[in-house]
Amino acid sequence: MLEQLETIHPLLPAVSGGLVLLLLAIAADLVAKRLLLAAVRGAVTRSRVHWDDALVAQNVFGRLAQIVPAIIVYNGIGAVPGIGASIEHTVHNVAGAYMVLMIMLTVTAALSALNHIYEADPDSKQRPIKGFVQLAQSAIYIVGAVIVVAALIDRSPVILLSGFGAMTAVLLIVFRDTLLSLVASIQLTSQDMIRVGDWLEMPQFGADGDVIDIALYTVTVQNWDKTITTIPTHRLISDSFKNWRGMSESGGRRIKRSISVDVSSIRVLTDEEIERFKRFALLRDYIADKEAGLRAYNAALDDPGESGVNLRRLTNIGTFRAYIHNYLRHHPQIHDGMTLIVRQLQPGAEGLPIEIYAFSNDTNWDAYEGIQADIFDHICAIVPEFGLRLYQKPAGADLAGLRR
Numbered sequence: 194m195l196e197q198l199e200t201i202h203p204l205l206p207a208v209s210g211g212l213v214l215l216l217l218a219i220a221a222d223l224v225a226k227r228l229l230l231a232a233v234r235g236a237v238t239r240s241r242v243h244w245d246d247a248l249v250a251q252n253v254f255g256r257l258a259q260i261v262p263a264i265i266v267y268n269g270i271g272a273v274p275g276i277g278a279s280i281e282h283t284v285h286n287v288a289g290a291y292m293v294l295m296i297m298l299t300v301t302a303a304l305s306a307l308n309h310i311y312e313a314d315p316d317s318k319q320r321p322i323k324g325f326v327q328l329a330q331s332a333i334y335i336v337g338a339v340i341v342v343a344a345l346i347d348r349s350p351v352i353l354l355s356g357f358g359a360m361t362a363v364l365l366i367v368f369r370d371t372l373l374s375l376v377a378s379i380q381l382t383s384q385d386m387i388r389v390g391d392w393l394e395m396p397q398f399g400a401d402g403d404v405i406d407i408a409l410y411t412v413t414v415q416n417w418d419k420t421i422t423t424i425p426t427h428r429l430i431s432d433s434f435k436n437w438r439g440m441s442e443s444g445g446r447r448i449k450r451s452i453s454v455d456v457s458s459i460r461v462l463t464d465e466e467i468e469r470f471k472r473f474a475l476l477r478d479y480i481a482d483k484e485a486g487l488r489a490y491n492a493a494l495d496d497p498g499e500s501g502v503n504l505r506r507l508t509n510i511g512t513f514r515a516y517i518h519n520y521l522r523h524h525p526q527i528h529d530g531m532t533l534i535v536r537q538l539q540p541g542a543e544g545l546p547i548e549i550y551a552f553s554n555d556t557n558w559d560a561y562e563g564i565q566a567d568i569f570d571h572i573c574a575i576v577p578e579f580g581l582r583l584y585q586k587p588a589g590a591d592l593a594g595l596r597r
Contacts, residue, residue, distance in 0.1 A: 217269065218262035225258035243313065247306040256299040263292045282347070290344040297337030301330045321389060324378030324426065327409035331371065373427035374410050380430055387412065387429065392437035398424050400434075445528035445552035446561050452572060453544035453584040454510065460580065462507045470512060475519040483507060483515075510537075513579040514547060517572060521551050526564045528552040544584030 233254050237245045248254065267288035270281050308326045343350040381387050391404045393414050402416035411423040440446055462470070467484075470476045484507075491504045518535040521527050531552040538546035549572075553564045576583055 215266075218265045221265050222259070222262040225261040226255070230254055230258055244306075244310045247309040248303070251302040251306040251309065253299055253302045253306055256295055256302055260292050260295045260299075263288045263295065267292065286344050286347055290341045293337060293340050293344060297333055297341075301333055304330055304333075321382065321407045323407060324374070324382070324409040328371075328375055328378070331409075370410065370425070370427070374425070377427040377430045378407075378409060381407070381426070387436060388438070392441070394435040394437065395424060395429075395432070397432060398422055398428070400424055441556050443531075444556065445531045445554060446556045448549060448551045448553060448561075448565050448568070450565065450569065451538060451546040451548035452569070452576075453546050454513075454576070455544050455582040455584040456540060458580060458582040459508065459510045459545070462509055462512060466509075466580070467507060473516070475516055475523065476512065479512070479515045479519065480507070509579045509581055510545070510547075513576070513581060516575070516579070517547070517549065520571070521549065521568070524568070526553055526555060528554040543586070
């Protein structure tokens with residue numbers, strides 16, 4: 194048969210054998226992809242475990258199946274009649290390089306599936322491994338590329354790797370970001386500096402929102418306006434950032450806001466006002482304790498001065514401050530285990546600031562803003578009860594009233 198084909202054309206046996214081998218490889222590829230992969234997917238669907246779903250999702254079995262036609266070509270090229278030693282050697286090299294490439298892609302896909310399986314665990318946010326997985330994949334790509342090139346040019350990989358010694362400086366420059374990111378990933382993970390889900394604030398990159406991904410090269414932040422900011426991983430080590438995780442875990446979110454009181458409205462309380470404030474449940478104990486202390490102090494004075502100028506008396510601003518403190522102390526949405534201070538700040542051109550420093554017991558943003566707004570709604574509305582006025586700069590209506 195071969196002799197008859199050779200009489201027609203000398204290359205006909207080799208071409209015919211090559212076509213047969215190619216058809217066998219295509220048939221094996223179809224069988225591996227359509228039959229074997231279908232069977233594997235069916236078995237995965239019926240299984241009760243979930244880790245095999247990640248292998249299918251990352252196409253690990255599909256990449257592994259692509260090795261089958263390469264194996265057939267690699268082993269069958271020698272059986273093709275009249276193929277020639279040089280062509281057989283070249284096909285061996287190409288098929289071998291293709292198999293190495295598919296094995297490399299299969300292993301990297303398996304690592305991605307491993308990371309996917311790990312991220313399904315809720316505790317994975319505390320110790321993400323995506324950066325280490327990407328580093329391992331990068332190393333596999335480098336080693337695989339060396340082996341593929343060595344197979345194509347029919348040289349030992351050791352010879353290629355030995356030539357890298359002279360390129361060390363160049364490699365350090367090329368892979369500078371990778372090395373920095375590797376060190377940063379190790380530090381971020383080992384010191385638990387950042388997790389997926391943390392509220393991260395880094396103004397120099399315009400980042401203010403939730404961390405949604407921690408990779409080898411970048412950390413991805415979804416800002417509160419739903420924009421996405423990517424930060425180089427190594428910049429989280431070299432630059433400063435604010436992580437609000439401590440606030441979330443503490444169960445309390447700080448309220449630090451002040452109102453300005455018109456200084457001209459501050460005065461001493463009259464006896465009638467003191468009696469009226471005694472009927473305030475939040476002021477009853479304060480006024481009783483304060484009056485007892487003032488009586489003791491005033492009784493010890495040798496000279497009360499003209500019109501009792503040296504006597505200590507209750508003031509509307511002090512009573513107002515005590516009212517706010519007791520109001521917050523009894524507020525059901527103020528954290529009773531954290532700092533609570535109502536203090537005066539330095540008076541200035543815009544009045545006397547009264548600052549509230551407290552913590553809400555709900556750290557959710559919408560609830561926190563509602564609690565804070567309700568508190569200051571009440572405070573602003575109750576100010577006139579103490580004979581005080583809030584300070585604000587003259588508005589257009591105020592100036593218009595002066596012309597009347």
